[in-house]
Amino acid sequence: MTTEDPAATGPHPTGETTGETTGRTAGGGRAVLMAVGWTWVGVPFAYGVWELVRKVAQLFAG
Amino acid sequence: MPGDDGLRSRFPISFRFLDRSRTVAPPGWSRWLVPPAALSVHLAIGQAYAWSVFKPPLESALGLSGTASALPFQLGIVMLGLSAAFGGTLVERNGPRWAMFVSMTCFSSGFLLSALGVATRQYWLVVLGYGFVGGIGLGIGYISPVSTLIKWFPDRPGMATGIAIMGFGGGALIASPWSAAMLESFGAGAGGIATTFLVHGVIYALFMSMGVLLVRVPPDGWLPRGWTPARAAVRPLVTTADVSARNAIRTPQFWCLWVVLCCNVTAGIGILEKAAPMIRDFFAGTATPVAAGAAAGFVALLSLANMTGRIVWSSTSDLIGRKNVYRLYLGAGALLYLAIALAGDASKPLFIVAALGILSFYGGGFATVPAYLKDLFGTYQVGAIHGRLLTAWSTAGVLGPLIVNAVADAQEAAGRSGPALYTTSLYIMIALLVGGFTANELIRPVHPRFHEPAAGAPAAGRPLTTEGRQS
Incomplete structure (x- = not known):
């Protein structure tokens, strides 16, 4: 995965400033947000795939 | 925006x-x-x-x-x-x-x-x-x-x-x-x-x-680092212009794509709808008939192919182009249906592999269509255009099960069994996929008269209607 910086590639309407400390804090917060966001959808999805794989096994057992 | x-x-x-x-x-x-x-x-x-x-x-x-x-x-x-x-x-x-x-x-x-x-x-x-x-x-x-x-x-x-x-x-x-x-x-x-x-x-x-x-929307003018729209527009169908939803439905490209989606979904539903009874009927007269549990496993495997096809084929379309990937879905899909029809109950692995391929193309067809719309009509109202195109899905949702069930019932009433129950349906699906393939071949770039005027510059042609676009 890569992260993109909108401010580096295009204009931003709010014109917020990003000091070094603020940037570091925001970066850390976003890393947590990224982990929470993907875990939030990844765990139920993994459960669904696991249940599916269990059913597929019947094709080869039957 | x-x-x-x-x-x-x-x-x-x-x-x-x-x-x-x-x-x-x-x-x-x-x-x-x-x-x-x-x-x-x-x-x-x-x-x-x-x-x-x-x-x-x-x-x-x-x-x-x-x-x-x-x-x-x-x-x-x-x-x-x-x-x-x-x-x-x-x-x-x-x-x-x-x-x-x-x-x-x-x-x-x-x-x-x-x-x-x-x-x-x-x-x-x-x-x-x-x-x-x-x-x-x-x-x-x-x-x-x-x-x-x-x-x-x-x-x-x-x-x-x-x-x-x-x-x-x-x-x-x-x-x-x-x-x-x-x-x-x-x-x-x-x-x-x-x-x-x-x-x-x-x-x-x-x-x-x-x-x-x-959820967040990107700021106006945002682009990924090192990427410009001109880099994507090298393919013949990819536009940098924008078309409103109201104008999009007036273009032949929209209706060709509608036919493509409808045919692809109908053909996929043809297998999905009857997957469990189909595999059991196909191999009922062989030395290795399919048990109910194994048929349920087959249905699950089809779901996995459907889901995997959505991400794999749709991502592939970014590399080989949208028109080419639909050639694969519709052309190779028709050949896989033909393989099932010709092989009958001769090979169970061939039946399973062909069905998996068809279902992966079915899923891929759903997932690739928004990007195809973006190529043809730009990003301006691509969500709204996608919404209108989904009526093809509703139509296919009625057509697919109707065809397969009606044909299977008629064949059963005529005293047929095994693969013969489904042969006619399979040939109908092939005809539908060939129809979709033809519609895909007819897709050309959208005429500039349908484009929205670019901000601060006159449009290449006069748009039929504008949607009060704000810059």
């Missing part, structure tokens, strides 16, 4: 957070936070394809027929098509957060109304709740992240929409065992079903709220 209403809001104060202007990403926001937001909606609304779990308990608890217990799902799919078609422009105007909020509210309320309906034994309330109200949530939710994902990933639109639309396939995989486990725990009587619906409504509201809070 369309619908960017700046300081003035069309929402009351308590709902201002839904404004498109409030969802513009701050500096440093990662675009990889948008796919989980999209998935939280699609994984939830994909539950619709697991409705069959509720059918037997509803039938015994409320004394319903099989036809009656299918009504909420059928109405839900009809409402999905209608709300996507008619609500697409609103979704574009109000932004993805508004759309996801509406989807969450309708989908969850649908379950809560259904819970009340079962608890009070008023089945019409289940049809109204899950089918009508929940169905609006399905349609608005399905198209809610499409436009936003394409704007965040202009360099990989096929992959981005493939992730979200794969989620719709994955939703049933989660809901099916989860709902069954809940019914087992609460009981399959009226009280147990009502409690199950209630829990579904609450959990899905919570789950989808992550998408509402997390």
Whole structure:
């Protein structure tokens, strides 16, 4: 995965400033947000795939 | 940007957070936070394809027929098509957060109304709740992240929409065992079903709220680092111009793509609808007939191919182009159907591999279409155009099962058995895929007279209508 910086590639309407400390804090917060966001959808999805794989096994057992 | 209403809001104060202007990403926001937001909606609304779990308990608890217990799902799919078609422009105007909020509210309320309906034994309330109200949530939710994902990933639109639309396939995989486990725990009587619906409504509201809070639109003019629209426009069908939804439906390209989607979905449903009885009938007269458990495993394997095809083929389309990938779906799909028809019951591995290929192309067809629309019509109202195109899905949802069931019934009445029950259906599917292939070949770049005027510059041709575009 890569992260993109909108401010580096295009204009931003709010014109917020990003000091070094603020940037570091925001970066850390976003890393947590990224982990929470993907875990939030990844765990139920993994459960669904696991249940599916269990059913597929019947094709080869039957 | 369309619908960017700046300081003035069309929402009351308590709902201002839904404004498109409030969802513009701050500096440093990662675009990889948008796919989980999209998935939280699609994984939830994909539950619709697991409705069959509720059918037997509803039938015994409320004394319903099989036809009656299918009504909420059928109405839900009809409402999905209608709300996507008619609500697409609103979704574009109000932004993805508004759309996801509406989807969450309708989908969850649908379950809560259904819970009340079962608890009070008023089945019409289940049809109204899950089918009508929940169905609006399905349609608005399905198209809610499409436009936003394409704007965040202009360099990989096929992959981005493939992730979200794969989620719709994955939703049933989660809901099916989860709902069954809940019914087992609460009981399959009226009280147990009502409690199950209630829990579904609450959990899905919570789950989808992550998408509402997390989704962001890119700032005006944002582009991925090192990427320019000109780099994508080297392919003949890819435009840098924009076409409004109103103008898009006046182009032959839209209707060619409608035929492509309708044919591809009909052909896929042809196998999906009868997968379990089909594999059992095909090999009933052989030395190794297929048991019921193995047929269920085959259906599960098809679901896996359908889901995997959505992300794999859609991502592949970013590399080989949209027209080429649909050539593969429709051309190779027709050849795989032909292989099944010619081989009959001679080879079980060939039957399974061919069916998996067809289902992966079916899923790929769904997931690649938003990127194809973006190539042809630009990003301006791609979500609204996608919504209108989904009427092809509704049509195919009726056509596919109708063809396969009618042909199989007629063949059975004529005393046929084994592969002969399905041979005619298979040749009909091949004809449909050839029709779709031809429609795909007819797709050419959209005429400039349909383009919206570029900001600050005269358009190459006079647009038929403009939609009050704000820059």
